[in-house]
Amino acid sequence: MPDRSFYGWKLLTALWAIVCINLAFPIYGARVLDAVMVVDLNLNRQSLGGIFSIYTIMSGLPGPLVAMCVGRFGVRITMVSGSLLVGIGSILMATVVKSAPSAALAFGILVGAGVCMGGVIAAQAGIAKWFVKKRALALALFSSASGIGGFIASPLLNQVLVLTDKDWRMGWFIITALTILALLISIIFIKEEPKDLGQLPDGEVSLSQDMNMPGSGKNKKRVYQTEVNWSYSEVLSGSSFWIMMICHMGMGCGYSLFLGHGVVHLMDIGHTRDAASWAISLIALTSLFGKAIIATLGDRIEPRKIWAGFVALFSIGMILSVKAISPFMLVCVASCIGIGFGGGVVCVATVLSNYFGVKAFASLIGLSLAINTTFGAVIPYVAGRLYDSGHGYQGVFYALSLWCIVGAITLYLLKIPVKR
Secondary structure (H helix, E strand, O other), rough: OOOOOOHHHHHHHHHHHHHHHHHHHHHHHHHHHHHHHHHHHOOHHHHHHHHHHHHHHHOOOHHHHHHHHHHHOHHHHHHHHHHHHHHHHHHHHHOOOHHHHHHHHHHHHOEEEEEEHHHHHHHHHHHHHHOOOOOOHHHHHHHHHHHHHHHHHHHHHHHHHHHHOOOOOHHHHHHHHHHHHHHHHHHHHHHOOOOHHHHHHOOOOOOOOHHOOOOHHHHHOOOOOOOOOOHHHHHHHHOHHHHHHHHHHHHHHHHHHHHHHHHHHHHHHHHHHHHHHHHHHHHHHHHHHHHHHHHHHOOOHHHHHHHHHHHHHHHHHHHHHHOOOOOHHHHHHHHHHHHHHHHHHHHHHHHHHHOOOOOHHEEEEEEEEHHHHHHHHHHHHHHHHHHOOOOOOOOHHHHHHHHHHHHHHHHHHHHOOOOO
């Protein structure tokens, strides 16, 4: 058990709350509001997909710049800036937006950029500094913020629609108020490094070989952790990072597709808006099981192999989603997608920090997010265009499921990179 005075767990709690607001509500809760907004603003599916694509790009493409901000200005200033952007975009959605272009500016650009700055890149970089031996556990606990937040956000905002006669703008007022809370938490509770408080990672009371060299001692017998920090250029010049990104990209694109069109797709095949909204919440909830798996096993079993299992499970959910016409199938789809993606995103951070060290970690996470969200952003737009032209969604779902299957096999067989 860590020392009670160790601030790392308090910091983890603060970062958890911030990301729960800044990331979960715009991603999960806003999807419920979209189902009403498209009718009120007379938008077609292509416009809806385009708006979400812009949001997806902005929530990931600036990742390398956010990593630079973390390195130069610190975690606190970066996350404060992110909360401000999410708040500004949310209040514009609540008061000004009346067309697809204005929604693209407010939600796509401002909220998207705010999620990138006030989300996982800065938070995970902070956690990696405070935890070494229990890094997989800490990252998994932190990543539950999006799942729990999404489980709360979707039904909460759906209930707002019920009580306000489908006033989707009221939902954005609520998101605005929550971002103010996230801003205050960022200012008050974020601390940059253990040494700032005279502490050491994991609450250690003295330096040890085991802490200075994460790959030594008992920890090395459990999972691989590099004994040296790779430089950013060294990682990018090798093939391992790029192979992992390509493997993960299929799941990222599939998740973006489901978030962008999942509610309207499920309504198309016969489910009510309440049931479709509940499925999004269930994805968020079941993602916690994926995070629990990596939290329990990620410091004992090679996380890359667990990651491969999550990608394979996600592919099953994508296949089943095409014809999930019964409540039971809806549960299966949400569970496979939620567990697969929820565990997979923790594996990305754990594997990158284990294989390449903490020095380049923020930059790698930023680049990873930029790659996956940029490619994932194209999918909702393409899927919307195919739907509007009469081809439906099934072709995109099946193609991405095949990508995930190949990616899972490749991840499992991939060798651990060695610095030369």
